[in-house]
Amino acid sequence: MTAATREKLVADDGAALLPGTLCCFPPPVDSDHGGWHRHFARRLAEFSRHADDDPYANPIQLLALEIGRRVDDGQLALGALEQLIQRLVLATFVDRAQRLGQRLGECDPAANAERLEGLIRGLAKGRSFAAFKAIVEREQFGLVMTAHPTFGLTPELLRIAAFLATDRDGDGAPLGAAARERLIAQAAALEHRPPRAMDLGAEHALSVEAIQHLQSALRRVWGIVFDVARAAYPAEWTSLEPRLVTLASWVGYDMDGRSDIRWIDSLLRRLDLLLVQLAHYQGEVAALIADLPAKSPAMADLAKLDKRLAAMAVGVKAEIADFQTIAKAGAGGRSRLEQVSRRMHAGRPKRLTDTAPLVAFIDQALATIADDAIARRLCVLKAEIAVHGLGLAHIHVRLNATQIHNAVRKTVGMEAPPDDPAHRRSYLAGIGRLLDGVVPVSINFGSLLAERSSAKRLFMLCAQILKYVDGSTPIRF
Secondary structure, three states: OOHHHHHHHOOOOOOOEOOOOOOEOOOOOOOOHHHHHHHHHHHHHHHHHHHHHOOOOOHHHHHHHHHHHHHHOOOOOHHHHHHHHHHHHHHHHHHHHHHHHHHHOOOOHHHHHHHHHHHHHHHHOOOOHHHHHHHHOOEEEEEEEOOOOOOOOOHHHHHHHHHHHHOEOOOOOEOHHHHHHHHHHHHHHOOOOOOOOOOHHHHHHHHHHHHHHHHHHHHHHHHHHHHHHHHHOOOOHHHOOOOEEEEEEOOOOEOOOOOOOOHHHHHHHHHHHHHHHHHHHHHHHHHHHHHOOOOOOHHHHHHHHHHHHHHHHHHHHHHHHHHHHHHHHHHHHHHHHHHHHHHHHHOHHHOOOOOHHHHHHHHHHHOOOOOHHHHHHHHHHHHHHHHHOOOOOEEEOEOOHHHHHHHHHHHHOOOOOOOOOOOHHHHHHHHHHHHHOOOOOOOOHHHHHHOOOHHHHHHHHHHHHHHHOOOOOOOEO
């Protein structure tokens, strides 16, 4: 809590003013509430000054002892203490949202779009199309979603904080005073504590929501790129495939220090990312088909694209259901895994694991489109497919050194610690010899089931994802 907020919280009128002009708390129900607030604020200041002279003094502990004594002797009711805590927590929550907004800077979509347009127009000024294309099709930044278990707020409170920080609702419209007050009232009615059940599934759901927002923002950026290119290079703009920013997630794939993520959990997360992105592609294609003239030559190509996406989504849903059943069955799911593995292997020649066929449908449709607005939407969809591939985001996996050491320990005869000066060079030489003689090895889902080393298992999983899910999108280590 900032010093300014503390000053507002101990205002003489007993009504705690929230940061800025967001809202003002109503007077407390308990008439002594504001008095206790001011009293404890003064006492904390006194204890803090006392700590300057006594290094063993703990201001927080001393304040806790005083509060406990006041409760024990009946001077302070537990209900009044609860109200005081709720007010302080809510004030701090709103203050935190305001500070987050200050770090974000400009949150007006129109102002940001105007600035981005100016920046991209500056890239096109005085440059040939080839030079401009080389810049915008390069990966300038990569964003990675992480989800370490340090969540201090529930998803509902996280969303409210985001709305208050940006002063915008979920559609990007300004909040207004009434909307802000409603959000603060919602926050006041919620428990300000970590989620009661924070597991991999909850982490994954939050990351998906965040990535979808990032994708939406990136679509706006790409749209601006095409607008600038259309004006600067009217004969060539539709051939662009802008990248600029890539999105990745390691939620469900980060094995460093975690033992609660099984290979089948990671595979299910990856299949879910595929299914969510397919649904988005299908929605975009359906909207384009609806806006095309009835006899447009592009209709047939987009219908083929829609049919391919729909068929793929049906197959992915079936495989998710299969692997969920296997995951719940534990050791008893081996026979089911064998069946699923054989079916996937037999159907591999017909599986879509490359975005090239999808991009080809869009290129064919673009060749017959005369409407620039429709062409722009097709170009943005093509950029999405080219950058995101067959998934909501690239996946980012991680291992630690101990996991790698455990995987190679027997192979190189690692009997001493890996950083032991007497053995380190021989271990590196052993690894070098192994690398010199690398031979490709075929693996299947049974290999994953049998492997005990987490590092080897992760590499095997990556191979299966490239084989059966998406072979054209990089897996980042």
